[in-house]
Amino acid sequence: MSVFTPLTRDELETFLAPYGLGRLRDFQGIAAGTENSNFFISLEQGEYVLTLVERGPTQDLPFFIELLDVLHDAQLSVPYALRTTDGIALRTLAGKPALLQPRLDGRHVQAPNNQHCVQVGELLAHIHTATLDAPLVRRTDRGLDWMLEEGEKLVAGLDAAAAELLRPALAEIQAHHAQILALPQANLHGDLFRDNVMFEGTHLTGVIDFYNACSGPMLYDLAISVNDWCSDEQGALDAPRARALLGAYAALRPFTAAEAQLWPLMLRVACVRFWLSRLIAAQSFAGMDVLIHDPKDFQDRLGLRQKVGVALPFAF
Ligand SMILES: Nc1ncnc2c1ncn2[C@@H]1O[C@H](COP(=O)(O)OP(=O)(O)OP(=O)(O)O)[C@@H](O)[C@H]1O
Ligand SMILES: N[C@@H](CCO)C(=O)O
Incomplete structure (x- = not known):
């Protein structure tokens, strides 16, 4: 434990x-x-x-x-x-x-439905709108530079298929670094997975674990959340859940054209972030009685996000 x-x-x-x-x-x-x-x-x-x-x-x-x-x-x-x-x-x-x-009430939801995803979208929008006028400054310690540095180190130890997936993802991050950081910013939760949100039925009762919170592009927070809340068993995006989450968010904080354009890329960046941190955790905690999440989940998701079928709701 x-x-x-x-x-x-x-x-x-x-x-x-x-x-x-x-x-x-x-x-x-x-x-x-x-x-x-x-x-x-x-x-x-x-x-x-x-x-x-x-x-x-x-x-x-x-x-x-x-x-x-x-x-x-x-x-x-x-x-x-x-x-x-x-x-x-x-x-x-x-x-x-x-x-x-x-201690906040509620329980974590393992198998979220569209209604849970609506509430998560609204929650993220509330976190962002409460902070976007004057974000408290903190650079994440697992940001783009960290991904590039750790990715380069880890890629040599991966099997061929994994390395072939990671290398172009790192190149893509390198190429779009400036564009990503120019997106609209606020304070981010940075780790809004199912095990960090509490529900009673479909009513969201709390959000916990802000130890990855930072200032940064709001779209990144959405990508992190959608990758966890709106993936099916194989890791593919579940379109109805993703549309529910994104639509609820956009009703409170409309997306910009630049965000709509970078959305598919951002989903991949968020996969790289958690693939790498899970690989590092698996190495550091090997053999210890510590909960380790499977890095392969995010390898699979990264593979499946090479084409993204759910666009960001945005009125051109
Ligand atoms: N304020 C709270 N109210 C109710 N339950 C809580 C609260 N804080 C933590 N918990 C419970 O403790 C568990 C672990 O907390 P938390 O996710 O913050 O740990 P962590 O080690 O930082 O984990 P993570 O792996 O998600 O980074 C949560 O899943 C939740 O069940
Ligand atoms: N939510 C993270 C663990 C804590 O940061 C993961 O699932 O890899």
Whole structure:
């Protein structure tokens, strides 16, 4: 299970006291997740989630806290950082940066339908419209330059078919680098997969795991989401779900001509991003008791996105 840092009850009681939320009733490590250690925490005054941040640059944590405050103020159901009675959000536990957040209701959806996808499209549009006038600046640590650098390193170890797929994808990223970064920007979730959204029935109740959030082209966030929410079992785009998600988004934030033009490319860029990060995770965590997602899913999707049959809804 993906609790990298186990905690004792004593450690937790000491850590939680300054929030003034009552005594610790119960706690439990969360098996899901691949990047951080998370715990469900039951206190007298309610249900919470404690995150120990295990990777990534800790100097960026104030960015995540501020972004979640902005989204919380915009009425979105997000895990914003609770403050101690002294007003402190970012603390340390077991030598790791630690944040306490509200536990959001709902469950992850494994097999989304069009209605789920409509809600995800609306959610993304709300995240973007809440931040596009004044995005909080953070460059992603897994952006285009990272893809080019890591891709070059990894391609030598791939089998011939995989290498033949990755090489042209990297060349395409190199060639369109400037055009991609010139697209309209806002703050992005950066990892809006099914396991980061909560639903009750078809009602979206929350969005979690903002540790890949950054400033960047909004179209990239859509490509990441569509690749996960709107793929069939083989990885091909499911056109009705993709149209549902994109149409709901466009009703709140219309797409530009440049976005419509770069859409098929952006779907491929988002495949490369997660293919590479999964390959790296599979190598780093090999043999460990850590949840590893299959890199091949994104190899297959990249193969299937060479032609994209779902255009971005855009009025020329
Ligand atoms: N605020 C919250 N409310 C309810 N459940 C939560 C909350 N935060 C985390 N969880 C639960 O913990 C699980 C792991 O959390 P999260 O996705 O943030 O971990 P991670 O290690 O950063 O994972 P990932 O692999 O997605 O990057 C989630 O799938 C969810 O079930
Ligand atoms: N959502 C990512 C893992 C966390 O970033 C994946 O499925 O590869």
